[in-house]
Amino acid sequence: MHWCKVCCCSWPLCCGPSAEQCSGKKNPHTIFFILSIRPTARYPNAPELDPVAVINPEILWASGMIEKDWEGCLSVPGIRGRVPRPTAIRVRYLDLDGRQVERDFSVFAARVFLHEYNHLEGKAWLDHVEDNRDIVSEREYLRLIAGC
Numbered sequence: 592m593h594w595c596k597v598c599c600c601s602w603p604l605c606c607g608p609s610a611e612q613c614s615g616k617k618n619p620h621t622i623f624f625i626l627s628i629r630p631t632a633r634y635p636n637a638p639e640l641d642p643v644a645v646i647n648p649e650i651l652w653a654s655g656m657i658e659k660d661w662e663g664c665l666s667v668p669g670i671r672g673r674v675p676r677p678t679a680i681r682v683r684y685l686d687l688d689g690r691q692v693e694r695d696f697s698v699f700a701a702r703v704f705l706h707e708y709n710h711l712e713g714k715a716w717l718d719h720v721e722d723n724r725d726i727v728s729e730r731e732y733l734r735l736i737a738g739c
């Protein structure tokens with residue numbers, strides 16, 4: 592099992608760890624992450640989402656409405672960036688009991704879900720930044736959200 596701790600600290604309010612494991616011949620690659628969201632000083636308007644195990648996720652649908660917002664990650668330490676993401680998604684995954692779940696996520700939760708999903712694909716938020724001017728240092732980011 593390979594644990595990828597990319598997000599447990601970078602999204603301090605929420606998700607992680609992202610993880611990957613192998614599980615037998617029939618389904619040799621089981622991938623999952625734990626999604627959990629809490630408001631923090633950096634993301635005071637974040638919704639509350641109790642921890643959810645998201646196993647072998649698929650994106651079934653994504654809204655055509657795109658919004659740019661800040662993301663950060665331990666896989667890219669010390670910087671933040673404005674990343675365009677769909678404002679709503681419908682996903683399918685297995686829960687811890689092996690039941691298939693279809694669920695909608697919107698705005699912040701959709702962003703976090705897609706951030707984690709991208710890690711399972713071997714990508715990070717930097718792969719989705721459209722313009723270098725959307726990247727700032729962590730210090731600059733904290734200054735921006737404080738309104739200074």
Ligand SMILES: [Zn+2]
Pocket residue numbers: 597598601663664665666706707710
């Ligand atoms: Zn991450």
